[in-house]
Amino acid sequence: MDGNATGQGQELLKGLRSSQKLPRMKRLPVLAMLLWVCAVFYVGIFLFFGGFLLVRLEVNRSSSCDDLLTPRDEGGRDFCRGEPRFRRAVVLIIDALKIDFARFDARNLAPKPYENKLPVLEEVMSSQPTHSRLYPFRADPPTTTMQRIKGFTTGSLPTFIDVGNNFASSAILEDNLVHQLGRAGKRVVFMGDDTWESLFPKKFHRSLPFPSFNVKDLHTVDNGILQHLYPTMEGSDWDVLIAHFLGVDHCGHRFGPDHPAMADKLTQMDEVIRSVIGRLENDTLLVVMGDHGMTDSGDHGGESLKETDAALFLYSSAPVFPAPGAQAEPEVVPQTDLVPTLALLLGIPIPYSNIGQVLLPLFPQHTGSPGAPPPLSQAEALWINSKQVSRFLETYTQISKDIPAEMQSVLREDFSRISSEFRSSAQRGLPASPELVSSLQGYLSAVRETCRSSWARFHPLKMAAGLAVLAGACALCLAVSELGDAGSLRGPLATGAGLAVGVGVAQLVAGGYSDVSWCLGAFALSSQALFLRRAWLTARGGQSKGGLRELLPQLSAPLLVLLVRCAALMSDSYVIAEGRVATFLLCSLGLYVPLRLNWDGLLLPPADPQKPLGLQPSPSLSPAVVRRESLALLACVAVLAGSLYLSLSFHGCREEQGSCQPSAFLSPLSRLQDSRLRNLHYLLSVASLAAWTYALRRWLRHYGNLNCQAPAVAAARWLLPSVSVCLALHWAVSSTPEESFRSLAQLIGLAVETLPRAAFALLGLGVGLVWLDPLMVFLKPRQPAQPRGPPLPPRYRASTGISPQAELHHLIPQLYQRMRRSLEDDDGPEGGAEGDTRPAVEAYGLGTVYSAPLLLQWGLLGLGLLLLHPEGLALSFLLLLLEAGALLHLHASSTSLGLLQGTHTGEFAVPWTPLVLWALAATQFFHATGHLPTFTSIQWGAAFVGFPKGHTGTLLPATLVTLNTFSSHILFAVGCPLLLFWPLLCEARGGRRGRGSGEEGEDVVMEMRLRERPEQFSSTLLQLAARYLFIHGAQVLASAVAAAILRRHLMVWSVFAPKLMFEASGFVVSSAFLCLGLALVMRVDVAVSRWFKRLLPEQSR
């Protein structure tokens, strides 16, 4: 036990039996209500995404050599005719080979680490200009590796929804190059990134996959390839060799392009290309390509030019290209164009769904030489290509209505006009005119553009239904928050379920299949409507008119701020600047609190103290108390504003923000070159970690929660510091540069793996202990020291256990006034007699019985989430703690100022202002922990904390990354019930004057007050949760509306859709963790009830 927790006062304990008589707290109904509201939100989100996220139908047909591309055409077969130009091909894919890496500028005397590192390309091009070309190779977004592999093997455009498949890539079912090569009997040998193996299972003649997931590993894949590449090339057991190098990409992810490691990697690639060129034979084509580029920070996934523009280098030992300047060269080659080019050069059919166009410089302009089977000329290649694309278009329009009818007819007419021209010129035996070639090119480009725009296909009905469900869910939250009491859920739920089954059956009967989303939609809409109708009737029941006004909260400043926040989601500029917008609004609302209090005359003590205020001029209404409370409030505002300002320095940068520099704290320490700076950063991080732990422990000790032997207390005492030590050690180990301790490499590797795992295990243990026995109350029985005399009313005390004096001054709390009175009424005669025989009881930490476990869980969670972040963000987490504390105190101070001057009624209800502040802070710290609502900014490194060798499954890394991304949402959602408890905690300081303890004015019962009125407690909890959900739900609704309205906007895929996905996932995570927080409160309540029950027989013995 801590020494400072010796109490003096003792009180008698009595009358716990009557706790049975009190109305019980409604636990399960509250949780059920919450879960239902969340479920309705989820259904709305699901419906909306079902209609909004684009789906491209895959055409599961394959081309074959015998295909007649146009039915009326009797010109013989189109594919596989004649001798192919090349018999073999080597495709070297260097992941993330940006075009800037491949260019060589001899005048650049001080090249950056990524510049001028591939001189071989320049040398070959200048010495053999007809053998080689280098083009910028433009990928279609999303620029993630799996989508790119799909794109440059099938020749079609991936859609947005494919992004999610990056970790669980499944086999490609559409017709593709690898499939066609296999059918043509070509032996395809693959080595490198194992994504290919999952995309093309069993399609390769020989395959040597290497694990790709571990981004930190720069060399395994590349060295594995290099071991096998040259022997394979020198052997003859291959026709097409595909090697996919990952080192450059991983180097970008780990260090960024501007790092010496990148120079080493590119130099290695230069040597690879050199040796491959040296081993090429005349019948072999060499393709060196990047699948996408990278941003300046080494990430990719978006659609900025830095990410889309990769390099494409083509080389053959025999001359294939025209002399430079002889023909117009394409400035940029779209990535899909590689597919028909390779197919025709290798003499295989073009994959069925291809919409790329052949790369003309690789084909001779005219087949002048009368050699036996002439290679395809440009016009012929384009003609085959066009016929294939037109066939695909016909097939696609039959199975899907994506492409608008007028566009279809335009394209069809275009094609028939070109084909008649082509046929007529072919019949006359003339070579195709340049005009014909360019009109073929124009046709192919038009098809590509049409597909690109119309594969943004939406399902408006589903979107509207999703929006309706979301709006209804928001209304639901409002109704619950304003009415407080929920009422039974059975009716709405049963009706909803019935209707859902009905819809499902009707669909089954009518269409033969049922769509789950419509069943869910019917369920959500009908149950919502019923509930809202009942709420409306209840509200009207109280008053004859103005029912709606009852239900709607008044438009006040916090709701206005929420409105501004929602409106800001409609503009791309504000979404881009979201971090600053949230900070601005938070600052405004924070400054509004004292201004509003002053306007209500609550900030200053009343002007003339002589004037009696209210009925009882109480001693605590002295100007000094009010002034102290006001000063505390102003200090909170100052802390809030200060931490807001400091948090701005942890922001990351979007591509759209041109001149923005991402925060230096965001990169892991191992990236820092300067060792002194690294040590400084490390010390700062460890200091903030220590401060975090110390603050939590100090708080618990202050309120006397660290005294007993309960497991939760052990968690607070031992687990919290030991986890911090684990974290600090882990940071130290993982930030050591690899070169410095070669001899200890094995040990370091072991530590990198075990330390975070140990921390995770300890945290899990801690949270488990908190849930197992959440009571952090120390019960100290004593012999009664009270003199015999008039039987005093029995008392509890919820001691904070600071120092004896402070304790006496602070809290001699009076528990259960009502209970005691009822006891006196009932058991009056025996009560006096038993009074002395009962031992006195002191309970330390009873005043914070709810908030202590909640706070402990919060702190443990916070440490766990911090572990998933780069080390530098420990500072930001400390700011988060500070700001959360400031917000809580701000709320508590304004409540007690209201109480002091008699305007507050002593209800528990949490008003909108602190809740909006709390929810905005979640958004603000989402940004201040370096996150952004874009896919490129996801901190993938989190998946490797504790798993440096990568994962086998996808669930665990996905969970880790989700926890990392939404850590601030999680923390603020779990801590949300603290808003309810904090004003009660602070009554110890301010002297809250509840109406329950009229005569013993100086007594403070803190959170035990909640147990006095359990019904109000549960309805307030429900109200709190409903309001918090409303604030987040309104933001989801607003971004859904923005995405729906602006679905043809230029920025929809780069700004609004990712924003919506992040907002929706943030909501899901927030709501889940809000339920977790509330469930913990319920768990504590159960434990407290049990504790009282157990106390009763013990004490009455």
Add this chain to the structure above:
Amino acid sequence: MRDVEINIKGMVSAHTIIAFSIFIATLMPHFFVENYSVYGTHLAWLYSVSGSVAVVNITIFWLLGISPPTKKHTLSYKVSRLVKSCLHFVASCLFFHLVLVLYGATLLEAPLETFSLAVLLSCFTTLRCLCALGPNVQAWIRVFSRDGAMSIWDTCLQITTAGTLIGTWLGAFPIPLDWDRPWQAWPISCSLGATFGFLMGLLVAPGWIYWHRKQLTYKCK
């Protein structure tokens, strides 16, 4: 009641003069500054408006005799009041600067612009408080509460100050937009917002007081 109406008339004329002075201050620098425009040479405009509003306000409040009655008439007392007022004004400029920085203005990039805006805001708000209430922060805080106004000038002070601050706040909204307009540069939109808010306050105050003259009961005086 008649008293109030006379006072309102005085307020209308005073406000007209102040508003007029802002227009004059906007136009005058044409003759002194080369290539003058509100956007291009924004700081010139800003100083000109601040200065003219300050001078006109002080003169009007002095002429109308609204300033709080001084108990002593010794010279040293007057001087110390003047010094105190100046100190308060400077402190208010620094306070506004701090608040602007906390709101997200960059600390290092454009300190002069931020501070100039702080001076403008001080001229619109603090200076009027100084003129009407004297260097007495307690009184200022008292005035900005619901029952704190003791004369129509106090109510007017509430309205113009709120107008200025809300105008500045709204003025920050266009800054992140990608419209590429010259007035989106810091601090132009904010200072324009402040000026418009102040003008609106000047316009609204007499009318509002006139319409609510029955409800407005001033305790003292």
